[in-house]
Amino acid sequence: MNNVDLRSCGIISLILGVKVDTYDLPVGSFPNGIMVDKKGFVWIVGSNSNLYKFDSRLDKIDSVYFIGDKELKPKGSIMGWAIIQDNDGVIWISQSGSNPLWRFDPIDEKFTSYLTSAAPFQMKLDEKNGNIWFTTLGGNTIGVIQKVIQHNSETDYKITEFEVGNDSFPSGLFLENDNVWVAEVVGNKLVQFKIIDDSDTISIEKTFEISNEYKIDVHSPTDIFVADNKIWFTEHGTSTISQYSLDTNQVKRFPTSANLFNATTLPFWLKESQNNGLWINE
Structure with a gap:
């Protein structure tokens, strides 16, 4: 994370009646879809084809994954929308402007794309x-x-x-x-x-x-x-x-x-x- 501009994007953790914590993400990420997995990690998708794994206990990004193939990155506008974890711990992501539906296995760290009529809006x-x-x-x-x-x-x-x-x-x-x-x-x-x-x-x-x-x-x-x-x-x-x-x-x-x-x-x-x-x- 050296030399990364962290001024314009972020995520917020709200603990009712206690405090609100704000965490920075890289410029251009525009976080949109967010979820907390079974182990407490926060996963975020936005507009830059990246999937972020955030460790709120250490206040830092744990891992960054490029969604799909960098060589085949679409030239147009991209936005991640919905993100959800299934019963097996696998993460599903929807993305407009690219392949509409992605499956990500946190174990082998591989993406698989699936075809739907349009990017899922909510899952x-x-x-x-x-x-x-x-x-x-x-x-x-x-x-x-x-x-x-x-x-x-x-x-x-x-x-x-x-x-x-x-x-x-x-x-x-x-x-x-x-x-x-x-x-x-x-x-x-x-x-x-x-x-x-x-x-x-x-x-x-x-x-x-x-x-x-x-x-x-x-x-x-x-x-x-x-x-x-x-x-x-x-x-x-x-x-x-x-x-x-x-x-x-x-x-x-x-x-x-x-x-x-x-x-x-x-x-x-x-x-x-x-x-x-x-x-x-x-």
Whole structure:
């Protein structure tokens, strides 16, 4: 890390009620996707085709990996979006402007690319079976990655995508029991799909929808969270966090901006905290 300019990019660790720590990353990294693995290391992707492994205990970058082949680096704009660790400890990364989906094994430190209709925008792990569900904002699909053990005992992965409608632009998703909920940011919908798992084949069936068509106004929802028969969602365009009650069919809205028109904070993702609260980014 000698002679590296660390002035413009960083990641933040927030310990509620205690302190906020800020850590520098190299200029041009523009950190976007972030996760903490099972060993406590922080993994970050951004706009420079690098995957960073950060050790917050030592306050330094532990390793930097170039995603893919440096000789074949795309010339256009690149941005890493979602990053997640599966049940085997393998890391999955989505990247726009390049191959859309990458698998990284921290043991052998090798990348493998996979094809999807567009770069996954958000990914969620179903810890019960190890499947990874994702949305493709530009592909108008939701999809699932399944681990498959072949007859020769080698591991492979099966990727299945489901179209959810032209110009729907699915953004956030949430797994609840045998359902996957999806926020459609341009379609202005919150949709519940039942997951039908028939051995090696997975399909989905739409079972519920919240939208203007059903007399419930939804404004550019970007993420979704479901608990206690209530659906929480961010409304990016109106800068509100909203709650839909499945019991009463009513919506409550909570502005995240002090601006008269609620148009300055633009909340995006939702994340459950350990004390049953919700974190949002703006």
